[in-house]
Amino acid sequence: xxxxxxxxxxxxxxxxxIVSYAATAMLAFLMLRPLLxxxxxxxxxxxxxxxxxxxxxxxxxxxALFF
Amino acid sequence: xQINADAAAAARPLVFAGFPAxxxxxxxxxxxxxxxxxxxxxxLELESPSSSALTVAILALPTxxxxxxxxxxxxxxxxxxxxxxxxxxxxxxxxDGLLLAVLGIWIGLCVYAVGMLDGNRAYAAxxxxxxxxxxxxxxxxxxxxxxxxGVARGAAISVxxxxxxxxxxxxxxxxxxxxxxxxxxxxxxxxxxxxxDAERGQAPSAPVAASLLHDIAAxxxxxxxxxxxxxxxxxxxxxxxxxxxxxxxAFSLGRMLAALSATSAPxxxxxxxxxxxxxxxxxxRSWLRIEISRKNAQVRSSLDALRAGTRPYRAWHAxxxxxxxxxxxxxxxxxxxxxxxxxxxxxxxxxxxxLCLSLxxxxxxxxxxxxxxxxxxxxxxMAMPIACVLAGILKYLVFNGVSEFQLLAIGLAPVVIGLxxxxxLPSPMLSSLGRLVLVFTLAVLAPTNPQSYDPEVFLxxxxxxxLSSVLxxxxxxxxxxxxxxxxxxxxLEEVRRELSRRDSGPARHLAxxxxxxxxxxxxxxxxTANGPSAINDQIAGTAMHFFDKADALRRCRAELDRVGQGxxxxxxxxxxxxxxxxxxxxILASAGALHQAGAPSNLPTSAAIAAxxxxxxxxxxxxxxxxxxxxxxx
Numbered sequence: 001x002x003x004x005x006x007x008x009x010x011x012x013x014x015x016x017x018i019v020s021y022a023a024t025a026m027l028a029f030l031m032l033r034p035l036l037x038x039x040x041x042x043x044x045x046x047x048x049x050x051x052x053x054x055x056x057x058x059x060x061x062x063x064a065l066f067f
Numbered sequence: 068x069q070i071n072a073d074a075a076a077a078a079r080p081l082v083f084a085g086f087p088a089x090x091x092x093x094x095x096x097x098x099x100x101x102x103x104x105x106x107x108x109x110x111l112e113l114e115s116p117s118s119s120a121l122t123v124a125i126l127a128l129p130t131x132x133x134x135x136x137x138x139x140x141x142x143x144x145x146x147x148x149x150x151x152x153x154x155x156x157x158x159x160x161x162x163d164g165l166l167l168a169v170l171g172i173w174i175g176l177c178v179y180a181v182g183m184l185d186g187n188r189a190y191a192a193x194x195x196x197x198x199x200x201x202x203x204x205x206x207x208x209x210x211x212x213x214x215x216x217g218v219a220r221g222a223a224i225s226v227x228x229x230x231x232x233x234x235x236x237x238x239x240x241x242x243x244x245x246x247x248x249x250x251x252x253x254x255x256x257x258x259x260x261x262x263x264d265a266e267r268g269q270a271p272s273a274p275v276a277a278s279l280l281h282d283i284a285a286x287x288x289x290x291x292x293x294x295x296x297x298x299x300x301x302x303x304x305x306x307x308x309x310x311x312x313x314x315x316x317a318f319s320l321g322r323m324l325a326a327l328s329a330t331s332a333p334x335x336x337x338x339x340x341x342x343x344x345x346x347x348x349x350x351x352r353s354w355l356r357i358e359i360s361r362k363n364a365q366v367r368s369s370l371d372a373l374r375a376g377t378r379p380y381r382a383w384h385a386x387x388x389x390x391x392x393x394x395x396x397x398x399x400x401x402x403x404x405x406x407x408x409x410x411x412x413x414x415x416x417x418x419x420x421x422l423c424l425s426l427x428x429x430x431x432x433x434x435x436x437x438x439x440x441x442x443x444x445x446x447x448x449m450a451m452p453i454a455c456v457l458a459g460i461l462k463y464l465v466f467n468g469v470s471e472f473q474l475l476a477i478g479l480a481p482v483v484i485g486l487x488x489x490x491x492l493p494s495p496m497l498s499s500l501g502r503l504v505l506v507f508t509l510a511v512l513a514p515t516n517p518q519s520y521d522p523e524v525f526l527x528x529x530x531x532x533x534l535s536s537v538l539x540x541x542x543x544x545x546x547x548x549x550x551x552x553x554x555x556x557x558x559l560e561e562v563r564r565e566l567s568r569r570d571s572g573p574a575r576h577l578a579x580x581x582x583x584x585x586x587x588x589x590x591x592x593x594x595t596a597n598g599p600s601a602i603n604d605q606i607a608g609t610a611m612h613f614f615d616k617a618d619a620l621r622r623c624r625a626e627l628d629r630v631g632q633g634x635x636x637x638x639x640x641x642x643x644x645x646x647x648x649x650x651x652x653x654i655l656a657s658a659g660a661l662h663q664a665g666a667p668s669n670l671p672t673s674a675a676i677a678a679x680x681x682x683x684x685x686x687x688x689x690x691x692x693x694x695x696x697x698x699x700x701x
Contacts, residue, residue: 033298034298037302037376041298042298042299047239048298049131049239049242050236050237052297052298053232053233053236
């Protein structure tokens with residue numbers, strides 16, 4: 001399966017696809033934070049920050065793979 | 068913002084070579100993050116890999132949340148700085164003196180913004196100045212290179228930020244909230260002790276009270292870093308903010324109680340009016356006792372919420388006091404100092420001075436975030452030669468022509484770990500020196516792939532780096548930064564002006580508790596401006612006297628607005644008029660009238676009476692027992 005990556009163009013400046021994926025994943029993750037707080041995500045892990053980082057990496061990877 | 072690593076990870080007894088284990092862990096994290104940042108920068112063939120290593124050195128903070136928050140502001144400020152560099156270079160390139168004047172104005176604006184902000188927000192404002200210095204000033208003769216340089220710097224900083232974040236996450240850097248909770252708890256104990264002394268009519272001396280308010284308000288910038296720690300970070304930050312605001316509120320209630328306890332004794336010995344006054348004081352004391360215990364319970368509940376990561380009972384704002392006058396004076400002085408140095412270089416006509424001029428702007432920008440810019444410059448003057456010698460030793464004795472990454476990693480280890488240990492020390496002077504030496508060593512060493520070993524470039528860089536710090540120091544001797552005395556005088560003038568207004572001035576939209584915190588933040592600025600020495604008794608006394616007056620007035624207004632409807636409207640209006648006249652006797656009389664008006668219908672007036680009695684005590688002429696009771700030693 002070949003995924004074609006499109007560069008983001010802002011005012012004639014080309015932005016690498018990895019940057020737009022990282023930014024989109026970060027935005028999605030920030031929007032998810034209230035939900036994580038609501039379900040008590042941090043209580044399930046001994047190192048919650050590492051779990052949150054892993055969640056971000058998973059979201060970033062999924063974005064890069066499927067979009 | 069200074070906290071040491073052993074405070075962050077409390078009670079670890081393990082000590083190695085004089086440093087606690089947490090400091091060693093912090094130093095190792097800095098070294099690993101720096102290696103990761105350099106490796107990724109080399110691998111991606113970035114144009115300025117040393118910027119990513121510098122980012123790691125700057126973000127070297129012992130707890131995760133602090134580092135993450137600073138990283139976010141660093142990225143934001145870099146984006147703003149790059150945009151400003153493009154705009155300045157685009158509009159003013161090849162305009163000679165005008166370009167330098169515009170750069171001076173930009174630096175002045177950034178220093179002004181630093182004065183209006185605190186914590187990492189102030190750092191971001193200073194970084195806007197630094198970014199323009201490193202992009203627009205370094206490319207002053209080649210404006211077409213401004214955009215690529217900005218992009219390269221942004222990419223290197225992003226790599227540095229990611230490296231720090233990853234290493235801190237994986238190596239489980241400590242969270243800040245346990246340390247913050249224990250600091251707030253210690254402050255709560257001090258406030259509780261004060262309330263117990265107040266019961267006996269003993270108020271702490273004014274310098275002690277000012278120092279307690281300073282310690283409470285000084286935690287404000289640290290709270291912002293909690294938000295970056297985890298998904299419950301913003302909730303924890305709200306809980307910590309509420310705890311601080313309630314602490315200030317409990318403190319001010321304790322001072323009111325102490326003042327009333329001191330006035331109650333003579334009042335009981337008189338005729339009928341005095342007996343009335345004694346009755347009002349008794350009502351006020353009993354209300355104050357209940358209110359203090361309620362506030363203490365609220366502080367405990369906020370502390371529990373902070374530890375558990377749950378919402379506090381109420382999310383208070385903790386406003387920062389901003390003095391436009393002080394910020395504007397500091398900004399103008401910074402702009403003039405930069406312009407003077409730029410004129411010196413234009414007159415000298417030396418080649419390749421753009422590096423020196425950019426470092427001048429960097430030192431001015433970073434110095435503006437410190438309470439004493441001249442002391443910061445002095446530390447920079449000491450740090451520069453040490454950094455140049457360390458970079459020289461690394462370059463020509465340790466590496467000496469090698470280009471393997473493994474050797475770079477091993478060679479950097481002693482310097483980076485040693486300086487990071489110095490950063491973790493509790494002494495602000497040594498910690499600041501360690502951080503500056505670490506940053507400047509990396510800036511002078513400038514790790515690149517392949518590494519340059521040109522001695523001429525190294526000597527010129529070292530010379531200009533040392534010269535820049537000496538020139539900033541000389542400019543500050545010629546045009547000294549705001550002295551601590553003038554800063555305190557300006558702050559006191561502003562309090563006096565606010566107090567003389569009929570409304571509460573800029574704080575009129577705030578709840579009395581939040582406005583009291585704003586006043587505490589102003590006292591914090593006075594104590595910080597005074598430096599490490601103890602604050603003068605007279606200044607502290609004046610500051611605390613104004614604090615008591617402003618707090619009593621605000622409480623009166625809030626309580627009178629609450630009871631000022633229905634049958635008490637007339638009495639409340641009379642009390643308001645007495646408050647406008649700032650007449651202690653009239654305020655006391657209006658409290659009596661309010662009590663009489665409320666007594667037949669059994670309306671709850673004790674809060675308003677307590678506030679009015681406190682205001683009457685604060686506005687009594689100084690010869691009264693109330694006036695002399697303030698500022699006595701316990």
